[in-house]
Amino acid sequence: MSRQRRIEGLRVGTARAAKGQVVRGELRLGDFPDAPIVSPVMIAAGRRQGPVLWVQGCVHGTEVGGPLGIVRFLKGLDLSQLSGAIVGVMLANPNAFRLYSRSTPLDGENLNRVFPGARNAGHSYQAADLLMRTAHKVADAVLDLHSGGDRSHVPYYALYRDDGSETSRQAARLARSAGSPDVWGSKDAWLSGAMFTHMTSRGVPGLIVECGGAAQVPEEHIDSFVTAIRGVAQAMGIVPGAPPTHPRYRHMDTAELVYTDGGGLFLPAVAAGDVVRKGQALGQVVDLYGDVVETVTSPIDDGWIGSIRRRYMPVYSGDIVSEVMHIVEDR
Numbered sequence: 406m407s408r409q410r411r412i413e414g415l416r417v418g419t420a421r422a423a424k425g426q427v428v429r430g431e432l433r434l435g436d437f438p439d440a441p442i443v444s445p446v447m448i449a450a451g452r453r454q455g456p457v458l459w460v461q462g463c464v465h466g467t468e469v470g471g472p473l474g475i476v477r478f479l480k481g482l483d484l485s486q487l488s489g490a491i492v493g494v495m496l497a498n499p500n501a502f503r504l505y506s507r508s509t510p511l512d513g514e515n516l517n518r519v520f521p522g523a524r525n526a527g528h529s530y531q532a533a534d535l536l537m538r539t540a541h542k543v544a545d546a547v548l549d550l551h552s553g554g555d556r557s558h559v560p561y562y563a564l565y566r567d568d569g570s571e572t573s574r575q576a577a578r579l580a581r582s583a584g585s586p587d588v589w590g591s592k593d594a595w596l597s598g599a600m601f602t603h604m605t606s607r608g609v610p611g612l613i614v615e616c617g618g619a620a621q622v623p624e625e626h627i628d629s630f631v632t633a634i635r636g637v638a639q640a641m642g643i644v645p646g647a648p649p650t651h652p653r654y655r656h657m658d659t660a661e662l663v664y665t666d667g668g669g670l671f672l673p674a675v676a677a678g679d680v681v682r683k684g685q686a687l688g689q690v691v692d693l694y695g696d697v698v699e700t701v702t703s704p705i706d707d708g709w710i711g712s713i714r715r716r717y718m719p720v721y722s723g724d725i726v727s728e729v730m731h732i733v734e735d736r
């Protein structure tokens with residue numbers, strides 16, 4: 406997996422790696438009218454050469470558990486034991502983080518749907534292009550940390566792109582090392598604009614780890630992100646020790662997005678990570694007269710609740726209140 410990188414030349418934005426140190430800097434991802442749009446960056450490098458893992462958070466600005474996990478992991482590292490380096494990019498979408506928004510306030514785009522980006526296009530496309538080019542240049546694998554943000558609960562799981570390639574198989578191995586027994590090898594067309602999809606198709610295994618949300622960041626969710634980063638770094642040989650393994654893994658391949666017909670407040674009937682059958686109630690929509698106006702149900706059997714809108718979160722008609730994934734294997 407490693408492309409024989411040398412720590413001495415590793416640079417991300419203004420951060421320059423130094424052997425046996427954690428260095429800081431900034432990555433510029435665009436400009437406001439009056440100031441640059443930057444992400445804090447930290448690079449932890451060992452004394453020995455080895456692969457480079459790129460870890461990023463806050464592609465969606467409300468998903469703040471990611472950067473918290475990155476700094477907790479990097480600050481707890483024993484650098485004398487490290488071979489290679491770990492690049493932490495705290496805010497892949499600084500504009501969305503600044504205004505606590507899932508989408509990018511400058512242009513309304515969902516950054517995780519516009520990869521690989523483009524140079525001659527709107528802000529989010531330019532930022533996506535910059536992230537792609539920078540990560541592809543320096544990294545042997547890319548780990549993108551997400552959560553349900555302020556809207557939804559999601560279980561702790563790993564997600565990679567199953568495109569049948571050798572790189573995809575490497576990403577699957579990293580996904581099974583991320584500490585969760587639940588792994589989604591996605592074939593979904595709607596994730597074709599995600600960063601991990603394009604990193605994988607360009608020969609660099611990419612994956613997402615999801616955990617938590619619903620506007621809460623308990624310490625154990627931050628610890629799950631730390632476990633995920635450490636497990637992936639162990640699987641790559643950057644950090645010593647064997648990555649966590651589970652006696653059983655549950656594999657998912659595609660997700661059904663469940664939309665509302667009408668608006669109101671959502672009352673969930675299931676929890677993230679539940680297994681549901683076709684027709685089972687996932688939740689209700691209650692209008693502002695207090696009447697139940699809709700019951701949302703699972704479209705499939707053997708469905709795994711990959712996200713569920715949080716209690717009494719307002720919804721509009723056509724809002725996605727749940728992702729129900731097809732379980733293809735449980736062993």
Ligand SMILES: [Zn+2]
Binds near residue numbers: 464465468551552
């Ligand atoms: Zn996200």
